[in-house]
Amino acid sequence: MNILVIGANGQIGSELVPALREKFGRNNVIAADKKISKKSKSSNDDKDLFLDVLNKESLEKIVSENDIQIIFHLAAILSAIAENVPQKGWDININGLMNILEVGRNHNIKKIIWPSSIAVFGPKTPKINTPNDTILRPTTMYGITKVSGELLINYYHEKYDLDVRSVRLPGIISNKTLPGGGTTDYAVEIFYEALKNKKYISFLKRDTKLPMMYMPDCISAMIMLLEAESSQLKRRVYNITSMSFSVEEIAQEIKRHIPEFVIQYDPDFRQEIANTWPESINDSLARKEWKWNPSYDLCAMTKDMIQKLKKRVL
Numbered sequence: 367m368n369i370l371v372i373g374a375n376g377q378i379g380s381e382l383v384p385a386l387r388e389k390f391g392r393n394n395v396i397a398a399d400k401k402i403s404k405k406s407k408s409s410n411d412d413k414d415l416f417l418d419v420l421n422k423e424s425l426e427k428i429v430s431e432n433d434i435q436i437i438f439h440l441a442a443i444l445s446a447i448a449e450n451v452p453q454k455g456w457d458i459n460i461n462g463l464m465n466i467l468e469v470g471r472n473h474n475i476k477k478i479i480w481p482s483s484i485a486v487f488g489p490k491t492p493k494i495n496t497p498n499d500t501i502l503r504p505t506t507m508y509g510i511t512k513v514s515g516e517l518l519i520n521y522y523h524e525k526y527d528l529d530v531r532s533v534r535l536p537g538i539i540s541n542k543t544l545p546g547g548g549t550t551d552y553a554v555e556i557f558y559e560a561l562k563n564k565k566y567i568s569f570l571k572r573d574t575k576l577p578m579m580y581m582p583d584c585i586s587a588m589i590m591l592l593e594a595e596s597s598q599l600k601r602r603v604y605n606i607t608s609m610s611f612s613v614e615e616i617a618q619e620i621k622r623h624i625p626e627f628v629i630q631y632d633p634d635f636r637q638e639i640a641n642t643w644p645e646s647i648n649d650s651l652a653r654k655e656w657k658w659n660p661s662y663d664l665c666a667m668t669k670d671m672i673q674k675l676k677k678r679v680l
């Protein structure tokens with residue numbers, strides 16, 4: 367089973383690739399990105415490749431030369447950045463995905479995993495316990511590309527029987543990699559600032575509550591979705607979540623470990639994006655159909671983040 371991860375050097379890819387290599391063997395996992403990390407540049411590793419997903423010929427070459435059967439497509443422009451460069455957001459998020467789907471059907475790729483996002487929801491979507499099937503009318507370019515992407519993967523599944531699978535990820539919190547320009551980035555930055563300076567100025571308001579997930583749960587969701595039997599899956603796209611908290615609630619939780627920590631609020635343009643997203647997500651279909659079950663809540667995640675970051679940041 368040869369696996370290609372595209373967008374491998376981003377927040378999720380840089381932790382997914384080692385997890386996949388550990389599980390499926392180092393030589394079976396190719397990591398590709400437009401941004402090449404210093405480490406892979408210096409190691410000259412033939413399993414770490416340069417790829418611009420908009421270059422379909424290069425993508426096809428990598429897929430055929432390495433006999434790829436599974437693709438994780440993670441390359442994207444995230445919510446906050448896409449609001450500033452909407453045309454580029456559309457180009458990479460949609461034309462990049464189209465290239466993957468076309469290569470998928472022409473090269474008999476067995477499975478494609480492509481993350482969607484809670485950004486598919488919009489101001490008219492029910493905000494609390496948001497169901498899997500609901501109103502999808504986002505007002506951000508990122509959300510528009512994710513809804514379009516969901517429609518595209520359904521189309522390729524119905525029309526060409528391509529096995530594409532997706533989860534709508536909430537904000538992802540990691541102790542290893544910094545986030546790549548999303549609206550939930552504050553939930554990672556706050557830990558670095560709390561440890562280094564005992565102070566954080568939040569770009570979201572005190573009572574802004576959003577769905578979140580700790581990286582170990584995100585990685586296990588991606589691998590569980592890959593390994594789910596086709597007969598278990600009744601749809602292509604699943605809501606998943608593990609916790610929801612406001613900025614004030616995470617600050618309070620951090621204060622239990624770092625009592626001197628203070629938080630201030632200075633909302634910027636990202637507040638408008640956050641205002642259109644749900645507070646909490648109903649992921650009962652993922653739990654029922656492929657046994658999704660996260661391990662970390664706010665308390666366990668905060669404890670682990672502080673323990674791990676302390677060693678590196680201080």
Ligand SMILES: NC(=O)c1ccc[n+]([C@@H]2O[C@H](COP(=O)([O-])OP(=O)(O)OC[C@H]3O[C@@H](n4cnc5c(N)ncnc54)[C@H](O)[C@@H]3O)[C@@H](O)[C@H]2O)c1
Nearest residue numbers: 373375376377378400401418419441442481483535538546
């Ligand atoms: N991190 C989150 O909180 C979150 C939440 C919801 C959904 N998602 C989705 O998960 C996926 C991965 O997110 P992430 O947080 O790792 O993103 P990221 O921004 O950290 O990483 C994306 C990676 O894609 C690469 N990339 C961008 N354009 C490319 C191109 N043209 N060709 C090849 N590579 C390119 C970038 O260099 C980067 O390394 C994305 O689809 C994102 O929308 C992430």
